[in-house]
Amino acid sequence: MCDALSDLTDFDVSTAPVILISNLLYLLFPLANVATFLTLQLRGCGLSQSTRIYLMSMSMADLLVLIFYVLVYRIILPRFQHVFYLYTFVCRLISIMIAAVIDCSVWLTVSFTFDRFVIICFQRFRRTYCSPKCAALIITIVYLLTYSRNLPYYFAILPHHEQNNMQFGCKTNPNIYTSPAWRAFYWLHTILTPLVPYVCVALLNLLTIRHVLVASQIRRGFRGSGGEVEDPEMQSRRRALMLLFVASASFISLWMATVGLFLFSRITNTYFYRDFNDTFAIVNECSRMLRVLNCSSSTCMYALTQARYREELRKAMKYCANTLSRLVAAVNRQESM
Numbered sequence: 409m410c411d412a413l414s415d416l417t418d419f420d421v422s423t424a425p426v427i428l429i430s431n432l433l434y435l436l437f438p439l440a441n442v443a444t445f446l447t448l449q450l451r452g453c454g455l456s457q458s459t460r461i462y463l464m465s466m467s468m469a470d471l472l473v474l475i476f477y478v479l480v481y482r483i484i485l486p487r488f489q490h491v492f493y494l495y496t497f498v499c500r501l502i503s504i505m506i507a508a509v510i511d512c513s514v515w516l517t518v519s520f521t522f523d524r525f526v527i528i529c530f531q532r533f534r535r536t537y538c539s540p541k542c543a544a545l546i547i548t549i550v551y552l553l554t555y556s557r558n559l560p561y562y563f564a565i566l567p568h569h570e571q572n573n574m575q576f577g578c579k580t581n582p583n584i585y586t587s588p589a590w591r592a593f594y595w596l597h598t599i600l601t602p603l604v605p606y607v608c609v610a611l612l613n614l615l616t617i618r619h620v621l622v623a624s625q626i627r628r629g630f631r632g633s634g635g636e637v638e639d640p641e642m643q644s645r646r647r648a649l650m651l652l653f654v655a656s657a658s659f660i661s662l663w664m665a666t667v668g669l670f671l672f673s674r675i676t677n678t679y680f681y682r683d684f685n686d687t688f689a690i691v692n693e694c695s696r697m698l699r700v701l702n703c704s705s706s707t708c709m710y711a712l713t714q715a716r717y718r719e720e721l722r723k724a725m726k727y728c729a730n731t732l733s734r735l736v737a738a739v740n741r742q743e744s745m
Contacts, residue, residue, distance in 0.1 A: 441467045441468075441470050441471045441474070442467075442471065443721065443724065444463070444464075444467045444717075445464050445467040445468065445471075447717060447720050447721060447724065448460050448463055448464050448467075448717075449464060453716040453717040453720055454716040455716075456538070457540045457543075458523065458538045458539060458540050458542070458543040459523075461540055461543045461544055461547065462516070462519070462520045462523060462543055462547070463520075465516060465547045466513070466516045466517065466520060469509065469512045469513040469516050469703075470513055470703055472505075472509040472512070472513075473509045473510055473513050473700060473703040475509075476502070476505040476506055476509050477506055477509060477510065477700055477703075478700065480502060480505075481502065481506055485502070494576060494577075495574075495575070495576060496565060496566070496567040496568075496575035496576060496577060496578055497575065499565045499578035500561070500562045500564075500565045501562075503561045503562070503564060503565055504555075504558050504559060504561045504562055507558040507561055507597070508554055508555045508558040509703075510601070510699070510700070510703055511554040511557070511558060511600070511601045512550060512551055512554040512555065513703040514601050514602060514605050514659075514663075514703070515550045515553075515554055515601070515605060516547065516550055517605070517609065517659050518605045518608050518609060519546050519547070519550055521608070521609050521612050521613070521656055522608075522612060523537075523538055523543065523546075524612075524616065525612045525615065525616050526538055528616050528619060528620060529615065529616060529619045557597075557600070558597075560593055563581065564580065564581050564584050564590075565578050565579070565580065565581065566578075566579050566580070566581050567579075598670060602663050602666055602667060602699070603667065603670075605659075606659075606660065606663055606667055609656045609659050609660060610656070610660060612656070613653070613656045613660075658702055659702055662698045662699060662701055662702035663698070663699050663702060665691070665694060665695035665698050665699075666695045666696075666698070666699050668695075669691060669692060669695050673688075
């Protein structure tokens, strides 16, 4: 079954070398997401308000991926199983959140890609669709739908025993491997994440690039001999296209292993592995690492394509470095007295 079902019942994954490497990589990104959120919130960086709303919501979704999938499941859970596995409700909540946070991050990427597509390709429609209110509404809908559709994972975990009407311990519901309803749910889950988003992002990219190329040729034809002069409209479209391309290229490349592994497992009927010496296990964990890497780093990568954001980030880093150096100097003076 999918990750949210196996993550709470598999063997100790924290000891595998590939997991240790991925955990170190994941730990580098929480500060990047927080810095992106604060910079966009406080400085704006010359972006439209709807774009800022999308990027800030995506940074928070990415941060939730790091908290629940990486910090809780990958790092804390294997070391404190007696605490997290004590109450069945906690296991069920974690199984829901593991799947929901990744789904939410993926579908916010799709929503942001569609927003860029509308801004570039539909000049009239963008005034109503690309407004802050519409962006906030779409983001709210994405959060509600992605978290709601993962609620069935609550019933994938059963208690080991009950005492005084309290459920203790965690074990996988055996019906998830044989029940047609669970199989249908798993297929639907996989189709909605990542197959449909993968196709949507690739298709929107192709349509946007095609539109920009056609529009560039038409505008150069109208401008005639003045074509050498910089065209502000085309500059704006190129900036939007660069932002879209970074977002989409990151998503497509880092989720490619997951999509390929899904197709391979269905063709060869390979679903389980015993330890991390198995090639399938190594590829599976690498695909997990890449997709979580996409979810945890994508917003920061998008923002880094903007010159104003890079400038504000440099200022913030200089300020932090100067503050730290003054603090160290003050401590040294205090010790020398």
